[in-house]
Amino acid sequence: MNIERIWVLLAKRKSGEATDEELAELNDLLHREAGNTENEIVEKIWNAPLQPLNEIKPEDLWNKIERSTGKTVAKPFDAGRISTWLAAAAVVTAVIAGVFLLGPKKENSVAFSQNITTQPASKKHLVLPDGTNVWLNGNSALSYNDRVFGERYREVNLTGEAFFDVTKDAAHPFIIHASSINITVKGTAFNVKAFPGQKNVETSLVRGLVEITTRQDPERKILLRPNEKISVSAEKEPVKQAENKTEQPLFIITKLHTDEKDVLPETVWMNSSLAFDNESLEQLAPKLESWFSVTLHVDENMKEAHFTGTITKETLQQTLDAMKLSSPFGYEIKNNEVWIHK
Known part of the structure; x- marks a missing residue:
């Protein structure tokens, strides 16, 4: 959960200290969190009137959270070293942490x-x-x-x-x-x-x-x-x-362009088998990429090599080894990328 980071960025936005990169990060975090409930509460609390900072006692809040949860709450900021809005964010961050991170979890959560x-x-x-x-x-x-x-x-x-x-x-x-x-x-x-x-x-x-x-x-x-x-x-x-x-x-x-069988290379992986008949490696590459979830880098002198075959449960290495029998080539596999050369 990125609640603590969200509070920091909200505080900087409120005080006008946020950079363009931080504003973009805040927007991304608010949209990427899997559960919206916490974000909605964050926005509501942030926009609600806050008790004056000089009346807030961060130590009392942290101690209260620790007593209610039975766990130690790490103090995310030193309020004496940061601006007023960041100090307020530090206090409420502790509250949010106590509610969402340290509170009792339901069995069916x-x-x-x-x-x-x-x-x-x-x-x-x-x-x-x-x-x-x-x-x-x-x-x-x-x-x-x-x-x-x-x-x-x-x-x-x-x-x-x-x-x-x-x-x-x-x-x-x-x-x-x-x-x-x-x-x-x-x-x-x-x-x-x-x-x-x-x-x-x-x-x-x-x-x-x-x-x-x-x-x-x-x-x-x-x-x-x-x-x-x-x-x-x-x-x-x-x-x-x-x-x-x-x-x-x-x-x-x-x-988008379909092949001669009216199939989109981008969605061919959804089929139970992949068949190709005398297709050039340049034509075949997008289909292999989708089928095996990889990116192919093909040398210019290999793009016109033609292949015929059917893939069902073969692995990428098994497929390339079989293709080499009809038109020899070398290949290297690293993570999700494949290099094919003469």
């Missing part, structure tokens, strides 16, 4: 947190409480708080790759937090790819309309239309090129 994971090379289909269908790719995780899911928003957190077919509900926007982006929809079908270590976070829209905001530029709203794909940098800041020192674009939008 675990039931409020839903975490669904998949093993590498496996897939899972699930239906959320609102009827939304989700297909989770291998080595991925989806989590949400079913206590507040659907009250105001339908929020989930994604690590890895998933295809969403979202139930329409204009009154309760569906929000996905994935790496450096937040995706807001009301009813649509799209694929999201956000594996750890991935340079870009990708969203491919099949139908409907989605709104995307980024961690790097949270105030900017990007609309994605059907048959479009957006790739957003997963870096906290836009990467600068070494030669001319100019910034690379934060995001790139391209059109």
Whole structure:
């Protein structure tokens, strides 16, 4: 839980001392917390009139929390060394910590947190409480708080790759937090790819309309239309090129294209098998990337090599070894990246 950090940033915003980076971080934290209840209480308490600071005795509050919980509360700040607003934040942070972190936990509290994971090379289909269908790719995780899911928003957190077919509900926007982006929809079908270590976070829209905001530029709203794909940098800041020192674009939008079998490479991983017939490695690479949840780097002199085969339960290494029999090549695998060379 980031309640303590949220209070620090709220205090800096209130006093006008927050930098642009800290304001962006605050916005990100308030939207990324799995449970909204704590954030709503934070906002309400913060905006309510506070007792004058000189009448507040932080030691009394800390001692009271320690007596009621039977646990020692770490004092997050030295009120004598920071500004008035930060001192107030320190006091209330202790209260929040006592209520949410140290208070007695209900026996059924675990039931409020839903975490669904998949093993590498496996897939899972699930239906959320609102009827939304989700297909989770291998080595991925989806989590949400079913206590507040659907009250105001339908929020989930994604690590890895998933295809969403979202139930329409204009009154309760569906929000996905994935790496450096937040995706807001009301009813649509799209694929999201956000594996750890991935340079870009990708969203491919099949139908409907989605709104995307980024961690790097949270105030900017990007609309994605059907048959479009957006790739957003997963870096906290836009990467600068070494030669001319100019910034690379934060995001790139391209059109989706199906293959000769009318299949989108971005969603081919959802099928039970992947078949390819005399396809060049350049054509095949996007399909292999989606199927195995990796990023392929193919040398120019290998892009026109053609392959035929069918993948069902084979691993990435088994697949590459089989492909080498028809057109020899070398490869290197490191985490989720693969380099293929002559």
